[in-house]
Amino acid sequence: MKLYEHPYVPQSDKLMLVKIDYPYTEEELEDKLSSLTKLEGAFITAMSQSLPFHCWYHSKGYSEIDLIDQEVFQDLKYLLHKYNVEYQVTDLSDDLISNSTKINHSFKFEVIEFIDRIMHVDEILDRLHVVGRNRLNPFELLYLDRYSKGIITF
Numbered sequence: 001m002k003l004y005e006h007p008y009v010p011q012s013d014k015l016m017l018v019k020i021d022y023p024y025t026e027e028e029l030e031d032k033l034s035s036l037t038k039l040e041g042a043f044i045t046a047m048s049q050s051l052p053f054h055c056w057y058h059s060k061g062y063s064e065i066d067l068i069d070q071e072v073f074q075d076l077k078y079l080l081h082k083y084n085v086e087y088q089v090t091d092l093s094d095d096l097i098s099n100s101t102k103i104n105h106s107f108k109f110e111v112i113e114f115i116d117r118i119m120h121v122d123e124i125l126d127r128l129h130v131v132g133r134n135r136l137n138p139f140e141l142l143y144l145d146r147y148s149k150g151i152i153t154f
Contacts, residue, residue: 001043001075008050010069012119013127015139017111018073019090019102023061032085040079047072052114054107065092065103067111093138097145112142116154119143 022029036044047053047068055064068076080087095102096111103111124140136144146152 001039001078003039004043004046004050004072006046006050008046008072009118010051010067011071012069012115012123013137013140014070015067015093015115015137016070016073017065017067017092017096017103017139019063019065019092021061021063021088021090023086026057026062029062029085032083035083036079043075043079047076052107052110054104054110065107067114097138097142112146113153115139115143116146116152121147 024032033044047066051067051072053064053066055062066076079085092100092102096108119140121144124136124144127140128136128144133141143152
């Protein structure tokens with residue numbers, strides 16, 4: 001695991017919106033992660049302060065929705081495996097641009113604002129030229145659609 005700078009700016013072409021469900025109460029999850037190293041703790045802190053996420057406890061455990069890139073996701077999975085934390089992942093990337101009710105409206109707005117801040121139309125158009133429209137991720141397509149309509153917030 002590498003040391004990430006804060007604030008962390010994700011690789012926009014590798015973004016993912018994932019829901020992670022943990023079958024633990026707040027105390028059980030804290031106990032599982034109580035022996036994180038300083039570097040691992042700094043990683044969790046940097047990610048939670050840099051990237052949009054929405055979390056909640058419920059009768060079946062703890063859930064969070066994270067906007068992350070693939071590199072950070074791999075590091076997170078490494079930590080969860082290292083500390084024997086059970087989890088289930090659902091990719092919600094495509095749900096962001098649909099009218100899905102899986103994503104809280106205010107959180108969806110937060111994610112879109114974040115995307116507007118980190119994306120750059122020139123970079124996306126360069127990628128579009130190289131890889132084609134079918135290889136752009138849903139976040140790049142959303143940004144281009146919003147850009148073409150003149151509704152980018154930043």
